[in-house]
Amino acid sequence: MGNSDRWATQKAEPTRWSLLGRRMAQRFRQLAISAVGSVKIKLLLFCCIVFTVFVVASIPASFMGWKHQTTSFDRLSVPRKGYTILINTWKRNDLLKxxxxxxxxxxxxxxxxxxxxxxxxxxxSLVKYLLNHITQSSSKHGRQVELKIDINKEDSLNNRFKEIKDLKTDAIFSIDDDVIFPCSSVEFAFNVWRSAPDTMVGYVPRIHWVDESEVSMQKADKDHYIYGGWWSVWWMGTYSMVLSKAAFFHKKYLSLYTNEMPASIRDYVTKNRNCEDIAMSFLVANATGxxxxxxxxxxxxxxSTGISSLGGHTEKRSECVNRFxxxxxxxxxxxxxxxxxxSRNIWFW
Structure with missing residues (x-):
């Protein structure tokens, strides 16, 4: 091979490497352009989404056919109308305080x-203590809370549902003096009640069911019912009452309980010193269905524990249910x- 051929071979090799380099550079440019294009597309899509959300949010609710409604959680911070606490007490001034x-x-x-x-x-001294606390709280929170002690001559459990004519609120929170709930929980229950003001809303569920035992079926053709406590509710997963020891209901039921509920039921409650809460549950359920x-x-x-801890409690309550x-x-x-x-107070919803 001559010198010219050798030179041609030597020059051919760098030319192939140059072509390969140019092809690789072109490929990198294409990839870069493609990447930039992809970013641009994503950025454009993102801008479109943001713009669409902004436009939809700017459209009046009436145009979309929606009606603005304030949720219960919006109302929670500043209630439009408050509630009255109706607290039942009996010789336990320390608990009342x-x-x-x-x-x-x-x-x-x-x-x-x-x-x-x-x-x-x-x-x-008790009245002075309560008034001082209410005055201090009113000054601290910038609102006036009214205190009234409704004194009854007769000792009857029906007194807790006696009609009160000068109530300023529709909502009543019936509570015993020996149970306390956080204010946040009370306010939540109040807002639940405002979504269904004709029903009872409470913390203590109870249940009834038909006694289908052979003994019961042989006694009469009519159903015989059994009253169930908390563990029955837990086991069955259902309930049919909420006890008035901690429950919201409308003030109109005080009038119904006092004036329109069968007098025989009130007499039974007075005589047996029991079941006024079941009587109220019957009253509300009968009115609302x-x-x-x-x-x-x-x-x-x-x-301390109340009458529910006494022997024969379930039997007495079952007797009340069947009587009513x-x-x-x-x-x-x-x-x-x-x-x-x-759901705001739980980790997983």
Whole structure:
């Protein structure tokens, strides 16, 4: 091979490497252009989405056919209308003081009515203590809470549902003096009640069911009912009552209980010193044909156990249920499995 051929070979090799380099550079440019194009497309899509959301948010709700509604959580911070606490007490002034000292700070509270059925009127020291606490709280929170002690001559559990003619609120929070709920829980239950103001909304569910045992079936053709406590509710997953020891209901039911509910039921409650809460559940269910609403809430019991700890409690309550069914001529209670839960206070919803 001559020198010219050798030179041609030597020059051919760099030419191939140059072509390969140019092709690789061109490929990189194409990839870069493609990447830039992809970013531009994504950026353009993102801008379109943001613009669409902005436009939709700017359109009046009436144009879209929506009606603006304030949710219960919006109303929670500044209630449009408050509630009255109707607290039942009996010779437990220390518990009464503790309860009122707690509830006086709840933002939706408008007034407090104490159901007093003791033979002696409240002492001046107790009244002074309660008024001082209410005055201090009113000054601190910038609102005036009214306190009234409704003194009853007769010692009857019916007193807790006696009609009050000068109530300023529609909502009543019926509570015993030995249970305390956080104000946030009370306000949540209040807003649940405002979504269904004709029904009872409470923290303590109970249930009834038909006794289908052979003994019961042989006694009579009519159904015989059994009253079930908390563990029955937990086991069956349903309830048909919420006890008035901690429940919201409309003030109109005080008038119905006092003036229109069968007098025989009130007489039975007075005589047996039991079941006024079941009587109220029957009354509301009979008027609405709807079940109550159970609100999940943490109960802080500050007193000793009540009549529910006594022997034969379930049997006595079952007797009340069957007696009231006979008075109404039917079973008005409606069972349900609905439970209202404030999802803001739980980790997983």
């Amino acid at each position: 503790q309860s009122i000292s707690h509830y006086i700070s709840c933002p939706g509270l408008d007034s407090i009515h104490i159901v007093w059925s003791e033979p002696d009127p409240p002492s001046s 709807a079940p109550p609403i159970w609100v999940k809430g943490k109960i802080n019991e500050i007193g 069914v006979a008075e109404y001529g039917r079973m008005p209670l409606v069972s349900t499995s609905v439970k209202a839960v404030d």
